[in-house]
Amino acid sequence: MPFNLDKFVASPSVEELDSLKKSEIIKVAKHYGIEFQPLMRKDEIKRYVLEYLVDESVLPKPTDNTFELKRLEIEMNKEIRLKEMEREREREEREMQREKEEREERERREEKAREHEYPKIGLDTGGFDVSKHVKFVPKFQEDNVEKFFNHFEKLGEQLKWPKDKWSILIQSNFTGKTQEVYSALSIEDSMDYDKVKKAILQAYELVPEAYRQKFRKYRKADTQTYVEFAYQKERHFDRWCASKKVSTFDTLRQLMLVEEFKRCVNDDIKTHLEENKADNLKEVANLADQYALTHKFGKVGQTQNKGQFSRPNKKYGNSSGTTSNSGSQSGSISPTNSGKKQPDSSRQKND
Secondary structure, eight states, X not given: OOOOHHHHHHSOOHHHHHHOOHHHHHHHHHHTTOOOOTTSOHHHHHHHHHHHHHHTTSSOOOSSSHHHHHHHHHHHHHHHHHHHHHHHHHHHHHHHHHHHXXXXXXXXXXXXXXXXXXXXXXXXXTSOOHHHHGGGSOOOOGGGHHHHHHHHHHHHHHTTOOGGGHHHHHGXXXXXXXXXXXXXXXXXXXXXXXXXXXXXXXXXXXXXXXXXXXXXXXXXXXXXXXHHHHHHHHHHHHHHHHHTTOOSHHHHHHHHHHXXXXXXXXXXXXXXXXXXXXOSXXXXXXXXXXXXXXXXXXXXXXXXXXXOOOOOOOOOSSTTSOOOTTTOOTTXXXXXXXXXXXXXXXXXXXX
């Protein structure tokens, strides 16, 4: 039998309230103007409704402890649910930590295994054969470009690879987007490892400003737990700090102050500061003052120039500057009297 709200309001009872579904209890709550959260459990909403109806004398106050027992039951269920959520969160944290440790241990084993395979060839063996070392270049990872470069540079130091050969070695594993970036470089730049690395990092937006924006704009996804969100947020912050070479409290302090300073100035000055890449608050402030001063002087100069104009070269009469009698008319302007209107000769005769 369908629920009839009017019938319940006309003759409410605890028994009927207990038999209602969640959607029906919500209708009752809305009818009486009872505040509740839609995500609340059915028992919690029912308790709110029951307490309200008893307080407003719509329902009689229970003579036994049934009402109190129901309240305690709801509170107990709520506490159990909270404990379950806490255990689930702890389980997820342990699982993430375990996966992290396993990943790090696997990477250590792989690196140790490679070290045993490294050839004992250095610069002192009479030359450098690139073909013998290419197989030791780590595989390029688009999802973790920084880690790839760090790993490659570590290998280069351990194996004593000549720095001028790094660009040749590293490009052997480039694919897709990375290969396109490398191909777009000039021959001279493609032989410079630092320029190759910089171009690839920029292509993947792995520059300090990109890391800063990722950290500031990163938001929790609906499918994420808060632990996962916190982990990713922390990771973006660490990458931002690493890209700015933050290693002490003072460098971290300057990073925060400079960012806040840039946030408070207009876009023109902010762009100017970004182009100059100053990392110290005092330097940033001086650059901003210099830009503002120069910009101000430029505007003054423009205002003064706007007030200057050239007058047209008007000619009065003939080219000699005298007025011809035959061509003169009454009321004509003569250059000899500073533009004053000449009296009409006919009027002088009449006077």
